[in-house]
Amino acid sequence: MIEEDKQELLISEDTYKGRDLGVTLEAQTCHFKVWSPLAVQMELLLYPPLTGGSPEEEPNQRKQQALPMQKKEQGIWALELEGDLSSYRYMYKPTFEDGHSTHAVDPYARAVTMNGEMGVIVRLEQTHPKGWSEDIRPELTSPVDAVLYELHVRDFSIHPSSGITNKGKYMAFTETGLRDSEGNTLGIDHLVELGITHVHLLPVFDFATVDESGVDVDTSDGSNYNWGYDPLHYNVPEGSYASRADDPETRIREFKSMVLALHNKGIGVIMDVVYNHTFNTAGSSFEKLVPGYYYRQNANGTYSNGSGTGNEVATERTMVRKFIIDSVRYWAEEYHVDGFRFDLLGLIDTTTMKQLAAELHTEVSPSILLYGEPWGALDSPLGDDMTLKGTQRGAGFAVFNDNFRGVIKGDSDGMGTGFATGADGKEDELWTGVRGAIQDFTDGPSETINYVTVHDNLNLWDKVARTQGLHDTLNFLTYDEDGSIRGCQSVEEAVEKTKPYLQIDSEHILENETVRRCLLANGIVLTSQGVPLIAAGDELLRSKYGDANSHQSGDVVNAIHWEQKKLFKPVFDYYRGLIRLRREHPVFRFRTREEIEKHVRLIEKGNGLLAYELNGTAASDSWERIVVIYNAAKENRDISVPTGTWNVVVEKGQAGVDTIRTKHDGQVNVNALSITVMYSKS
Structure with a gap:
């Protein structure tokens, strides 16, 4: 650790405002800059390129060298080298006052060798796929116009039923025209048909715990x-999702190809980013280059652990804040990324988030989405500066609405129930969530991410099944305290024994109670004011077999089974219909608190029922009046509605914008465990 007075010096004096940290390439010149204000000496360690794992000898090629760098103002070490250094590898070697030195990868590295062991110099313009210069972000006028779809790159395509050639890879998103035996779309075409606006990808920056050299063996x-x-x-794509992790340019080019393919289909790309902690503390480049600066400490000098993973990044410090903003801007500008979801946003100070949002929206694109988890994992010394629910008010970013999540489904992993899973007395809280949390923690609906499940905890199908007491009936996985699976020798054996859809009659899918409760839960999300997010595979009744933390459970648990589309096509059609309803009718996407207060009117609530009316005229909607009714009871209900002619567009297991039937009196019969939506033009 560094002394407190030196740390203060770093914060107050040795801060650098330039945007050229890392490597900057010109035609025949290469500039290196690294921030390491406590070092008394810095060397650039330069290594020749690798081709196929062995040095490629060329007449004019530099040999391995240790080159002294020059100390500049504001804690910067710099070096300028002549010649074309494309594909050369490099490291930094700082030496400190006490004589100790170490080797560090450049924190600003834009390319790395396999498993991130060294930085690599690349000309980024050579990594552009064909058509990249013409790439255009999908238009997004307001965050509430988005429909987010959370997805893991490998899960998307790894199962044989995906029909995808580039299984588990970025390039899987470039494959079009794929269909199953009954003609149903697969892969990226499925996403287009579903109607989502943005794919929210679980981390795709370079992470530590997957061995990139062995990713294509049996895992x-x-x-x-x-x-x-x-x-x-943080600034390099993950190599295990590339066709070649050993070629530094391939992962960059294929990541861009994925973005381009999605953009060409009108779908934006959200990156899940994890600036709150790093995999390693003492061994990280941050700690090696500036000991004691990048991580928060407790009063006794130990690393704080608000992330639950051993460290937390000190985002409130000037050069840490700069790194985060530089990094996010780099992804937005170089890779055309359309938004960022922040893991454990509570551990990032609010000043950093406000500055980041303002800079991105002013200098890059106003359409970039920013949102995150407004909590930490454990206690943090950040204290009052934590970005929690409410701190996002008017700041240009949104937070996950776990209040609404709990009201709809109950707890995340247990038997606890919510409105859609059988709990009584949740109608008042549901009404708060439906109106964009404007009476809770937001200034407007664009600040709440509405959802019921994501990658964490039980997924939707498994959670609803658990609340119904079906965990054992369906032979779901049960983990003992030592991590073993009760009654089985392997995950494969355990999954083989599960029967996640035992209760479903294939001839009457939409009459199944578990199905109906799932559709009700996400149906509320998709018809409420705010920004909706659904987890990949919900539209296929995806199960993880009761595994509530599948982060290391492998493909056998996590892979999306695309054959379920034809098995549960009515479920997919229902999701597609609700998304179409939302996207075509702006009344479900009011922009402001004032609009919601004036134009979302309660009709009835209580006893497992919530009914309300939307003023379509106020949203310039083609439908003048819209009534939405959620019935979580197990019996049908008769509801009094305003008199007039009502066209029902959502009922039982049907959803969309086409009229199912017409009602002329002031009563409507609402089916058990369902949503009803109807409109009037007069």
Whole structure:
């Protein structure tokens, strides 16, 4: 650790405002800059390029060298080298007052060798796929116009039923025209058909716990599978999702190809980013270059652990804040990324988030989405500066609405119930969530991310089944305290024994209670004011077999089974219909608190029922009046509605914008465990 007075000096004096840290390439010149104000000496360690794992000897090629760097103002060490250094590898070697030195990868590295062991110099313009210069972000006028779809790159395509050639890879998103045996779309075409606006990708920066050299061997046991919440290099794409992890340019080019393919289909790309902690503390480049600066400490000098993973990044410090903003801007500008979801946003100070949002929206694009988890994992010394629910008010970013989540489904992993899963007395809280949490913690609906499940905890199907007492009936996985699976020798054996859809009659899918409760839960999300997010596979009744933390459970648990689309096509059609309803009718996407207060009117609430009316005229909607009714009771209900002619567009298991039937009196019969939506043009 560094002395407190030196740390203060770093914060107050040795801060650098330039945007050229890392490597800057010109035609025949290469500039290196690294911030390490406590070092008394800095060397650039330069290594020749690798081709196929062995040095490629060329007449004019530099040999391995240790080159002294020059100390500049504001804690910067710099070096300028002549010649073309494309594909050369490099490291930094700082030496400190006490004589100790170490080797560090550049924190600003834009390319790395396999498993991130060294930085690599690349000309980024050579990594652009064909058509990249013409790439245009999908238009997004307001965050509430988005429909987010959370997805893990590998899960998307790894199962044989995906029909995808580039299984588990970025390039899987470039494959079009794929269909199953009954003609249903698969892969990226499925996403287009579903109607979502943005794919929210679990971490795709370079993370530590997947061995990139062994990713294509059998990993069914989960030994080389991870969600990626263990950052190694923040500014480099993860290599295990590339066709070649050993070629530094390939992962960059294929990541851009994925973005381009999604953009060409009108779908934006959200990156899940994890700036709150790193995989390693003492061994991280941050700690090696500026000991004691990048991580928060407790009063006794130990690393604080608000992340629950051993450290937390000190985002409130000037150069840490700069790194985060530089990093996010780099992804937005170089990779055309359309938004960022912040893991454990509570551990990032609010000043950093406000500054980041203002800079991105002013200098890059006003359409970039920013949102995150407004909590930490454990106690943090950040204290009052934590970005929690309410701190996002008017600041240009949103937070996950776990209040609404709990009201709809109950707790995350247990038997606890919510409105859609059988709890009584949740109608008042549901009404608060439906109106964009404007009476809770937001200034407007664009500040709340509405959802019921994401990658963490039980997924929707498994959670609803658990609340119904079906965990044992369906033979779901039960983990003992030592991590073993009760009654089985392996995950594969356990999954083989499960029967997640035992209760479903294939001829009457939409009459199944578990199905109806799932559709009710996400139906509320998709028809409420705010920004909706659904987890990948919900529209296929995806199950993880009762595994509540599948981050290392491998493909056998996590892979999306695309054959379920034809098995549960009515469920997919229902989701597609609700998304179409939302996207075509702005009344479900009011922009402001004032609009919601004036134009979302309660009709009835209580006893497992909530009914309300939306003023379509106020939103310039083609439908003048819209009534939405949620019935969580197990019996049908007769509801009094305003008199007039009402066209029902959502009822039982049907959803969309086409009229199912017409009602002429002031009563409507609402089916058990369902949503009814109807409109009037007069």
